[in-house]
Amino acid sequence: MNNLIKICGLSSPETLAAALDAGADMVGFVRYPKSPRHVTLDLGHRLSLQAKGRAKRVVLLVDPGDEEIAQAVEAINPDLIQLHGHESPERVAEIRSMVNRPVMKAVGIAEKSDLEAVAPYAKGSEHILLDAKPPKADALPGGNGVSFDWKLLDGLDPALPIMLSGGLNPDNVAEAIRLTRPKAVDVSSGVESGPGLKDPARIKAFIQAARTAFAAQH
Numbered sequence: 001m002n003n004l005i006k007i008c009g010l011s012s013p014e015t016l017a018a019a020l021d022a023g024a025d026m027v028g029f030v031r032y033p034k035s036p037r038h039v040t041l042d043l044g045h046r047l048s049l050q051a052k053g054r055a056k057r058v059v060l061l062v063d064p065g066d067e068e069i070a071q072a073v074e075a076i077n078p079d080l081i082q083l084h085g086h087e088s089p090e091r092v093a094e095i096r097s098m099v100n101r102p103v104m105k106a107v108g109i110a111e112k113s114d115l116e117a118v119a120p121y122a123k124g125s126e127h128i129l130l131d132a133k134p135p136k137a138d139a140l141p142g143g144n145g146v147s148f149d150w151k152l153l154d155g156l157d158p159a160l161p162i163m164l165s166g167g168l169n170p171d172n173v174a175e176a177i178r179l180t181r182p183k184a185v186d187v188s189s190g191v192e193s194g195p196g197l198k199d200p201a202r203i204k205a206f207i208q209a210a211r212t213a214f215a216a217q218h
């Protein structure tokens with residue numbers, strides 16, 4: 001499917017409601033204890049029930065072990081798993097068959113050569129999320145509000161299921177869509193008023209801007 005909008009890192013019923021009411025296609029729940037967006041299994045379970053049938057529910061994991069995956073799937077029952085670590089294409093395929101549901105893989109981009117990592121994930125990933133590489137060694141693996149140079153995507157196979165992310169916000173998402181023509185977009189920090197604090201007005205503005213830009217492509 002094309003023209004999808006994902007709001008990632010939702011961690012309260014109020015901000016999840018704002019994303020659902022504004023028409024998000026996908027909502028992401030982060031399982032990474034160092035993140036200000038981390039949800040416990042219990043909170044993830046409740047948020048997942050709230051979103052059921054209204055948006056695809058995505059659980060974000062970072063280099064997860066089998067036990068961690070099993071616990072998240074049982075508690076949160078996501079529609080998709082997002083892998084945001086250094087998972088190899090083989091590990092992504094293994095996880096996909098283990099959970100028997102679609103998987104999306106994040107690939108960090110800083111320079112043109114980083115795009116060589118994308119194609120090997122095409123077969124096993126429902127979406128390939130292109131994100132900026134973390135700005136420093138001790139930064140989070142994602143959710144840093146940093147963009148990469150979108151011009152690096154010039155010439156990338158347009159058939160790839162690219163979800164653009166990294167530093168998107170209500171003010172730049174239209175230009176990002178116009179320049180890169182992704183199948184989907186994803187945002188976290190750009191719709192926050194502070195680390196982990198989603199802002200309903202910014203969520204609404206982001207979704208409106210992205211919808212308008214996707215519609216202008218046809």
Ligand SMILES: O=C(O)c1ccccc1NCC(=O)[C@H](O)[C@H](O)COP(=O)(O)O
Nearest residue numbers: 008035142143144145146166167188189
């Ligand atoms: O959001 C987090 O805290 C996070 C923690 C660990 C791994 C990944 C994380 N987020 C990844 C996302 O899906 C973000 O939406 C993506 O990196 C874009 O983030 P942003 O640049 O803040 O919009």
